[in-house]
Amino acid sequence: MPLKSDSPEPPPSERWNGRFSITITLATAISLLVLVSVGSVLGVGVWLAGKNTFALMGQNANQGIANAVARLEQHLRPAEDQARFIARRIEKGEIDPKDRAAFGRLLTGALAGVRQIEAVSFFDERLVALTAARRESENIEVHEADLSRDPQIRRHRPMLAGDPQWVAPLWRDEHKKTFFNLVHPVRRDGRPIGAVVAIVSIRELSAFVRRIGKADPGTRFILYGRDRVLAHPLMARGYPGGSVANPLPRLTDFRDPVLAAMWQQEGRFDLVTPLAQDTNGHRIRIGDQEYIFVFRRLHGFGPKPLIVGTYFHIDDVSTVWRRMTVSIAIGVAALLLAIVAAVILGRRIARPIVRFSAAAGQVRDLNIGEIGDLPGSVFRELDQQAKSFNAMLRALRWFELYIPRKVVERLVKRGEMDDTMSSAREITVMFTDIVGFSSVSEDLSAPEVAALVNRHFEIVAGCIEAEDGTVDKFIGDSVMAFWGAPDAQPDAAERACRAALAIAEGIRAENVQRRAASEAPLGIRIGIHSGSATVGNIGSPGRINYTIIGDAVNVGQRLEQLGKTLCPDGSETAILISGETAAGLGP
Known part of the structure; x- marks a missing residue:
């Protein structure tokens, strides 16, 4: 036996008859119109803002790296220029390396004009070197030394007959430093007679990196290849652990844990910011912190390419993101307010029509005495409708007095x-x-x-x-x-x-x-x-x-x-x- 439901069936007047409420229709239509129009503008604005923000961040990153590379080249090129200048004078016979006094003055003058060079030497074919070196007191001393038995120097003898080139960083025990050297061979009558060597201190190069990075929020660095640190602010006053076998610190053992994790695969993500074709970057999560790396490879300064880069905490660029987020939030709030205003406007427009419909229903039920006059409206057509209805209502109030209401009902x-x-x-x-x-x-x-x-x-x-x-x-x-x-x-x-x-x-x-x-x-x-x-x-x-x-x-x-x-x-x-x-x- 089927069970009967205890819930009463709604009266016919409350059932949906396939017709829609004008209040809901107007509010929905105006809201959708506002949503589509304002939402489209907001969406395009957010898309353009995001695109411009990413483009601006990418442009800033590209400019920052390009500037760092340019300044590094400006820092190292004078060493090449001075070595070339001295080599040309020797090759042309304008100066004789055997004239130690005159040649020493030439080396001293060359060194005095370029502060980033710590020393400049001339090695003859016997590996006897005449060197002008900058000391701690900023004085320049000239001395001569026979390095023919030095295994590190002997290893570089073939370079005397080659082309000008930067050699791999070299640790010198007597100085407790690592040097980055440019070797410029000297030929006379087509025969190699020696080489001019411009010597750049890694400590001085790191101090330079620290100076140019002070105005930036991130940390600048230079890698030699992928696994050695050539310059870093922490190396500006020396770095422990240097040796002939390890002239540069290993990246994975470096005291900067963020830089040491540069190539880790775990927690590493590509950047969505557009970068220049020769600029690379990625994002790394270290613990609960995130960092962004941007770098560029620079060739021509040694057997391995230099990697010139910078990294910064994600919060360093959060200001830009916060501005865009605030703009989006304001836009969304404005959109919601516009939708609310549209709903209110739709209800206000529909209110006279709803009142008219309710009053017409009262007329249908012959409840003339219970109907009040309809108020006017700011809309001309609705106001005219209210006036006409009120005039009809006054006539009906008189008319109902003379009509048998029960019969009519x-x-x-x-x-x-x-x-x-x-x-x-x-x-x-x-x-x-x-x-x-x-x-x-x-x-x-x-x-x-x-x-x-x-x-x-x-x-x-x-x-x-x-x-x-x-x-x-x-x-x-x-x-x-x-x-x-x-x-x-x-x-x-x-x-x-x-x-x-x-x-x-x-x-x-x-x-x-x-x-x-x-x-x-x-x-x-x-x-x-x-x-x-x-x-x-x-x-x-x-x-x-x-x-x-x-x-x-x-x-x-x-x-x-x-x-x-x-x-x-x-x-x-x-x-x-x-x-x-x-x-x-x-x-």
Whole structure:
């Protein structure tokens, strides 16, 4: 056996009938319009802002690395220029290396003009060197030494016959330093006679890297190949652990843990920032911190390429990101405010229409007295609509006073025009009349007479309508009402009789109040008859009434008049019903 649901089924008026609310439609349409328009502008703006931000960051990174490379070249090229200058003078015979005094002055002058060079030497073919060196006191000393038995120097003898070149960094135990040397061979008459060597200290090169990096948020560095650190701010005052076998510190053992992790694979990500073709970079996560590396390879300064780069913490560029994030947040907030404003605007525009719809529904239900005037609107068409409706409403308020409301309500609910066409129907008709109205009203003023009659009709009509009867018309101090039309009522006779008894009780209660106010009591005669009558729209083309006519109506009126004869004077209520009505009451 199927179970019944306890949840009540929604009434038909609350079910969706396939039509949409204008408030929701307007609010949604305007919101979508704002969302599409403002959202598109915001989206394009965010895309352009992000693109420009990335481009600007990439441009700054490219310019920073390009500037670092250019300054490094400017720092090292003078060593090449001075070595070339001295070699050319020897080759042209303008200076003789054997003239130690004159040649020493030349080396001293060359060294004095280029501070980044720590020493400059001339090695003859026997590996005897005449050297001008800068000391700690900034004085320049010239000395001669036979290095033919030095294994490090002997290893570089083949370079005397080659092309000018930077050699691999070289550790010298007597100086406890690593040097970066340029060897420029000297030839005379096509035969090698020696080489000019420009010597750059790694310590001085690191100090240079530290100086040029002070204005930048990151840390600059130079690698020799991928696995050795050539210059770093930590090496500006020397770096422990140097030796002939390890002239440069290993990258993986370097005291800067961030730089030491430069090539690690774990936590390494590509940059989304566009970089120049010869510039590279990546992002590395170390613990809970992130760093960005940007670098460029520089060839021509030794057997291995130099890697000139910088790294910086992700927070160093967060200002740019924060600005873009704030801009996006402001844009999103503006979009949300615009959508909220669009919803409010849609509701404000739809409000007069919703009020009009609700008022029209009240008119449909004939609740004219419960409808208030519609307010005006800033929109011309809606304001005109409100004015027109209010004018119609004032007319309806007067009109409803003259129309049997129950009849109209039933006809409207039935929704069939055929029900107003004249036809024969079985009905029960009632007539009422005030007993001795003339004698009661002759001493009253017109307003008092109207008040008396209105109060009486209020009691009578209320009892009739309580039994779903239709008050047809008021005739002087009489009331005509009927049951059985426009809706068929099989118990029409019972309803009419119950209404008559209720009227009698109402008159009795009213007379109690009248006697208490020293006013004369009223009596009432009621006649009720059941039978066939013509029901429908009766009248002229200019004015019609929904009413009943026929013998049954006449009989009902005569029964009311017969009460004058059958009921004694002074009776409060006289009710006469016909045999047809009595038969309709059942056993």
